[in-house]
Every structure is written in C-alpha cells, then in structure tokens.
Amino acid sequence: MTHEFTVPEGEVRAAEIPEPGAVTIVVPTFNESANVRQLLRQITDSVPGRLPCEVVFVDDSTDDTPDVIREAAQDCPYPVTVLHREEPVGGLGGAVVEGIKAAGSDWVVVMDGDCQHPPSLVPELVATGELAGAGLVVASRYIKGGSRAGLAGSYRVAVSRGATWLTKSLFPRRLHGISDPMSGFFAIRRSMVTADLLKPLGYKILLELAVRSRPRGVTEVPFVFQDRFAGESKSSAREGLRFLRHLAGLRTASPVARMVVFGLIGATGFLPNLLGLWALTAAGMHYLPAEIVANQLGVAWNFLLIERLLFRDRRHFRRLWDRLGRFALLANADLLLRIPLIALLVGRFGMDALPATALALVTTFVLRFVGTEALVYLPRRGLRGSSTTARESRVNDNSDRGTARRAA
C-alpha cells in the first residue's frame, strides 16, 4: 500500500496531535457525485461547531466523484481527504477499513455518502461513547426512537429483517447488545480496531468489526434511516451472495467451528455415495468395485461443498487439480487406515468391535480434517497475499484544523 501524505514532516503543529473528542468521519463512496456536496454541507452545518472533525472519503468510483469532492471541499472549514483506490478490494467494507487505518483521531465515525445517515448525529455518537466509556456506538434503526423509513420497499425490509435475524442467531454472544448489526452508521474508538485481523467483504463492515475486533463496551443510539438524497443503492443480488459468504467466513473462523462444518459436510456425502452404489449395482457391477467408485462420488461431493463453503478464500494457494488430488488422497487414506486401526484396537488393546470402530471413525475424521487444512488449504511457504495501491490527497488546505494522520 502506498500512501501519499500532504502534511510535510516538521510542519506538524500542536493542533494536529490527536485530541480526545475529535473525530474522523470515514465515508465510502462509489459513484456518489450527486450526493457528496450535500453531505459535506450537512456535516458543515452540524459537526465542527460541536466537535473538531476531519472527513476521509475512500472512493472506488468510476465517475467524477473525487473531482466533485475536491471542489466542494473548498467551502469546508475542516480537512477533507480523498483516498482513491485503484482496485476496490473488499468493496464497501474494504474501503471503510482503509479509511479507519488512515485516521489519527481517537474516534472514527463511519457513514454512507448518500445522506441516509444524518450527520447531526455524529457528535452525539461520540459523546455517548465518551460518557459510557464504550468502544463502539451503533446508530440503530431497531431501538425506540429509530426507524428504517428510508429502506425502499417491503422486499428490502423483509430481506433486512431476515438477514438481521440470521446474523444475530449465528453470533448471539458477540452481537449481544447490538440490535442493528447491519447498520452502516457507527462510531468506534481507533484503538479498538485490530485492522490486521479484519477480512472485510462487502457491505457488512460493522458485523466484521464487532465479530473480529470485539470492541469492549457497546452501546446504541437510535436513528432514522433517511431517504437517499440522489441516485440509487449500489447493493444488488450479488452483494447478497457476498454477504452469505461473509457470514460463512466469520462463522468458521475458529478451528472447532470449521471442524463441525467439515463433519456436517462429510455426513451429507453419504447420499451421493449410497445413490451411486445403488445405481452401479443395479447396472450389474460387482458390489466391491461399485463401493470404490461410489466412494469417489461422495469424495467429489464433499470436495465441492468444502471448496464452496469452508475454504473458499483459501483456494488460491494451490491449483484446482492439486487440491482435488490431495483431497481425494486424504479421503481414501481415511478408508484404508480405518480397517487396520480397528484391527489394532481390537487385537492389541482388547476393545470390542463397536467402540473400536467408533474410536477409529473419530480418529481418522480428525486426522482427515487436520490433514485437509494443512496439506490442501494452507499457504505454501513463500506465498503471500498481494497488496493494493491507493492514491490519497488532502483536497483542501485546512490541515491545521484537523486531527493528526497516521502514517501507514
């Protein structure tokens, strides 16, 4: 990541040292040229008089949004920065994390660029966090005084409801005290954000932060989700699928959870296995070779599901045929290993056949899981993730009034 900072060394003045109670407002934008001027105006009207602020746009636009921001920033009494990304890695969530990383103030407020989140609430979010000693303050549509007036149509309301319910049931403890984990409007203490642990994927950046960074002390403030000022939502069915992948990734972050999912997927493999056996024997094949072939069907089925659901973001370490080959080898070794292991447990250790079989099943299952993780889906030595580039520029000269920036 290459950043370009406009504050020259040696010119950092006292006013730029982060002061408690100052805020960096991070705004992700994707083609919001018709909204950003209005947003900056609303911020000017309601924030700097009550709280020193600075605005950081993280922009993935293909239109002239950065230019419009640059022009509108000339009328703003606080520093405005545009960080334009060449590659929109992680989408909305990835953009927000970039903005948070660049923030030098104690508090960061994240809000949308389309005026659906009222800037007048920014000082209140921070004040509430300071008063309560909280690390995270969520602007919620689902507590008394809040509403989702601006959520267009009953379809979106139903989807939003269902998603909130599903998410809360998957993370009952981590999301305790957060009625609106889907909100895109919140204040967080910079020190609570473990940026390196985050793997943002699409829209639900609050969920990502709450689950992976686990900020201490969470409180909420009600807000009314406004109508978009101009343009249309950038969310789509594709974004919905991304959300489900995001959920799966978050839920399988711990090895135990991954092992459970691995086991559940394995259990579903019985179905193609038995179906295959039935079809092959019905076609006249001897049952022994049929067993072997049918087992491969189960292996292929498991491989497909595991690739889609469990190790989706770890596929790139090896080529497809390499992964499939290793996976199939491990799955068949499991079968080959089980029989001698049972014989050993019964013959050497005097166990009964049934408990010996159960123990062998569990043992080979754990071995297979550990083997699959380590031999198929772990990075090979010398293989590292690629980084992206971003251009950043302060677009007005109010740096003396802002909060200090963090060198990346």
Ligand code: GDD
């Ligand atoms: N940088 C960047 N990159 N910004 C993006 C991207 C992207 O790929 N996609 C969207 N944005 C920006 C938009 O320009 C806007 O400023 C903000 O993110 C929200 O996008 P919208 O398209 O307006 O989202 P929404 O109104 O449908 O959804 C909002 O409300 C939901 C609650 O119903 C968001 O705040 C969601 O996070 C929230 O869950």
Ligand code: MN
């Ligand atoms: Mn919106």
